[in-house]
Amino acid sequence: MRLLLVEDDPAQRVPLQIALRQAGHLVDAAPDAETAxxxxxxxxxxxxxxxxxxPGCSGIQLCRQFRQSGHRSPVLxxxxxxxxxxxxxxxxxxxxxxxxxxxxxxxLLARVRALGRRSPQWLxxxxxxxxxxxxxxxxxxxxxARTVLLSLQEFRLLELxxxxxxxxxxxxxxxxxxxxxxxxxxxxxxSRLAYRLRQRLSPLGCSxxxxxxxGLGYRLRAGDxxxxx
Amino acid sequence: MSFANFQGWYRADQRWVAHxxxxxxxxxxxxxxxxxxxxxxxxxxxxLEPPYLEAYQAAARDLTMTQGRLLEQVRDNPxxxxxxxxxxxxxxxxxxxxxxxxxxxGPAEAYEMTAEELFVWLAQPTELLRLTRDRLQEFAAFEAGxxxxxxxxxxxxxxxxxxxxxxxAGIGAxxxxxxxxxxxxxxxxxxxxxxxxxxxxxxxxRFASNASHELRAPLAALLSNAQVSLMLLQxxxxxxxxxxxxxxxxxTCLETVVATAKRMSGLVHDLLQLARAQGKxxxxxxxxxxxxxxxxxxxxxxxxxPEPACIQADAGLLQQALDNIIRNAQRYKxxxxxxxxxxxxxxxEIADDGCGIPPEQLAYLFEPFYRxxxxxxxGLGLAIAQQVIEAHGGQISVSSCPNQGAVFRVTLPHQxxxxxxxxxxxxxxxx
Numbered sequence: 001m002r003l004l005l006v007e008d009d010p011a012q013r014v015p016l017q018i019a020l021r022q023a024g025h026l027v028d029a030a031p032d033a034e035t036a037x038x039x040x041x042x043x044x045x046x047x048x049x050x051x052x053x054x055p056g057c058s059g060i061q062l063c064r065q066f067r068q069s070g071h072r073s074p075v076l077x078x079x080x081x082x083x084x085x086x087x088x089x090x091x092x093x094x095x096x097x098x099x100x101x102x103x104x105x106x107x108l109l110a111r112v113r114a115l116g117r118r119s120p121q122w123l124x125x126x127x128x129x130x131x132x133x134x135x136x137x138x139x140x141x142x143x144x145a146r147t148v149l150l151s152l153q154e155f156r157l158l159e160l161x162x163x164x165x166x167x168x169x170x171x172x173x174x175x176x177x178x179x180x181x182x183x184x185x186x187x188x189x190x191s192r193l194a195y196r197l198r199q200r201l202s203p204l205g206c207s208x209x210x211x212x213x214x215g216l217g218y219r220l221r222a223g224d225x226x227x228x229x
Numbered sequence: 230m231s232f233a234n235f236q237g238w239y240r241a242d243q244r245w246v247a248h249x250x251x252x253x254x255x256x257x258x259x260x261x262x263x264x265x266x267x268x269x270x271x272x273x274x275x276x277l278e279p280p281y282l283e284a285y286q287a288a289a290r291d292l293t294m295t296q297g298r299l300l301e302q303v304r305d306n307p308x309x310x311x312x313x314x315x316x317x318x319x320x321x322x323x324x325x326x327x328x329x330x331x332x333x334x335g336p337a338e339a340y341e342m343t344a345e346e347l348f349v350w351l352a353q354p355t356e357l358l359r360l361t362r363d364r365l366q367e368f369a370a371f372e373a374g375x376x377x378x379x380x381x382x383x384x385x386x387x388x389x390x391x392x393x394x395x396x397x398a399g400i401g402a403x404x405x406x407x408x409x410x411x412x413x414x415x416x417x418x419x420x421x422x423x424x425x426x427x428x429x430x431x432x433x434x435r436f437a438s439n440a441s442h443e444l445r446a447p448l449a450a451l452l453s454n455a456q457v458s459l460m461l462l463q464x465x466x467x468x469x470x471x472x473x474x475x476x477x478x479x480x481t482c483l484e485t486v487v488a489t490a491k492r493m494s495g496l497v498h499d500l501l502q503l504a505r506a507q508g509k510x511x512x513x514x515x516x517x518x519x520x521x522x523x524x525x526x527x528x529x530x531x532x533x534x535p536e537p538a539c540i541q542a543d544a545g546l547l548q549q550a551l552d553n554i555i556r557n558a559q560r561y562k563x564x565x566x567x568x569x570x571x572x573x574x575x576x577x578e579i580a581d582d583g584c585g586i587p588p589e590q591l592a593y594l595f596e597p598f599y600r601x602x603x604x605x606x607x608g609l610g611l612a613i614a615q616q617v618i619e620a621h622g623g624q625i626s627v628s629s630c631p632n633q634g635a636v637f638r639v640t641l642p643h644q645x646x647x648x649x650x651x652x653x654x655x656x657x658x659x660x
Binding site: 009011022081103104 | 442445446447448449450451452453454456457458460461464465467468471478481482485488489
């Protein structure tokens with residue numbers, strides 16, 4: 001999933017970003033409210049993770065602004081406040097869930113997964129297209145009896161392709177959605193990634209499922225006549 | 230108790246009065262009986278009718294009895310007793326005389342007396358009877374005198390009791406008024422004391438609550454970094470490059486753990502300093518303020534007086550307080566920080582030439598955990614400084630104009646030379 005993490009303390013922001021990335025998510029980490037607002041205006045996110053105590057603007061207010069601008073993706077609030085009054089305030093402001101610091105990382109990941117199920121994009125913990133299974137928990141791909149482990153980037157690309165098997169994804173779109181904000185992909189990074197993914201899928205016999213549509217982009221094309229090409 | 234005594238006397242007096250009245254009544258009875266005897270005797274003498282004789286005899290008998298009774302009644306009064314005894318003697322003589330008189334009449338049937346003889350006969354015992362009657366009157370008069378005396382005393386007692394009752398009532402009212410006043414004052418004091426306690430309790434609660442919130446953030450950092458580090462080291466790597474990246478990231482997280490733990494230790498230290506200053510646990514000794522400021526002479530511009538400025542102070546805490554203020558000024562300075570010490574009044578001014586403090590922040594500057602921006606210290610430095618200076622009886626204030634920097638002014642109370650030298654002696658005689 002694409003996540004937006006807003007946390008001002010770098011000592012907390014960095015490990016959370018690493019943890020979420022390890023779980024296969026694409027994480028944009030913003031240190032303050034203004035940056036976050038700028039980001040969600042230009043990109044789509046599947047989940048927002050907000051710290052309550054932010055400089056200038058509180059997480060609650062930020063949540064309200066997010067909702068007021070029409071976004072319906074789920075919001076998770078992290079905070080040091082733990083009274084029930086605070087919980088009510090947070091949930092009433094439009095948040096979907098509430099975690100008290102210090103957060104237990106596995107718990108955070110579980111809740112992120114749970115909230116991800118509410119997302120309109122959710123299609124289950126396991127993506128399946130014509131016999132090719134992508135396991136979202138273990139970041140592995142399976143076809144028949146064989147399983148291969150994917151790197152994060154390869155996994156994300158395959159996930160994107162498998163979620164909308166009919167769609168042709170342009171290079172530009174892939175660059176915007178497969179790299180985190182703050183990291184600039186090189187000009188041929190997409191093609192290199194596609195190449196690597198094909199390499200990775202070859203033991204499964206599915207490497208030709210990644211189809212290059214010249215001039216337009218890439219698309220998932222199931223072998224064995226599963227889908228019309 | 231006096232009241233009980235008093236009641237006893239009162240009742241005794243009442244009994245006396247009643248008793249005296251009784252005596253008077255009996256005396257009156259005696260008088261009447263004597264008169265009756267005399268009248269009946271004379272009536273018989275005149276008419277020779279038997280009923281008169283019987284009446285006379287009855288009266289004579291009663292007379293004796295009444296006299297006996299009266300004697301008993303006045304037994305307690307020796308004077309009256311004696312008088313009554315004499316009177317008794319007279320009464321006996323009178324009755325005897327009357328008897329003789331009657332006897333001298335002879336048998337009823339042979340009665341023959343002329344008016345002249347009758348007149349003579351009637352006049353016979355008059356002297357004695359008159360004397361007796363006079364004595365009786367005297368006796369009654371004495372008794373009446375006693376009665377009046379006792380009644381007067383009763384009246385006096387009564388008036389006394391009235392007076393003392395009024396007095397008691399007055400004292401009682403005063404006492405109650407005084408007690409109520411005292412109670413009221415105590416209640417006021419209690420209320421103000423309990424208000425103070427409540428305020429300081431609330432302060433304590435707020436402080437504990439803020440402190441624990443402040444500690445949560447570094448704790449969260451510790452937990453996340455440690456857990457992520459574990460996760461990275463335990464997760465399977467697809468290739469060598471990924472494994473290397475995992476290791477590097479894990480190292481970074483662990484370094485953050487160490488740095489955060491040290492930072493938390495600093496926070497705990499500051500919290501303890503604040504608690505010490507708030508609890509006013511000071512170890513005072515003669516301290517030269519110039520010495521405390523000279524430490525900064527390479528980093529700030531110092532303006533110090535030539536003579537030493539000594540006060541009784543906790544050197545460690547005061548040094549920390551001044552350091553906190555100077556460090557704060559250094560953080561915001563543009564080119565220099567100026568520190569000035571004046572002896573009279575005893576004051577230290579710390580001025581920086583930075584961008585100044587906005588007026589809405591001035592009010593919160595000395596609050597614990599108040600920070601301008603995040604991540605720069607814990608927001609306790611100035612709070613500690615204020616507590617320490619106030620614990621020493623001094624004051625700290627700040628003034629600032631936008632773009633003209635800020636000036637912190639610390640004033641400390643003067644101390645008499647005697648106090649100082651006494652302090653020095655104590656220090657010299659050793660602890």
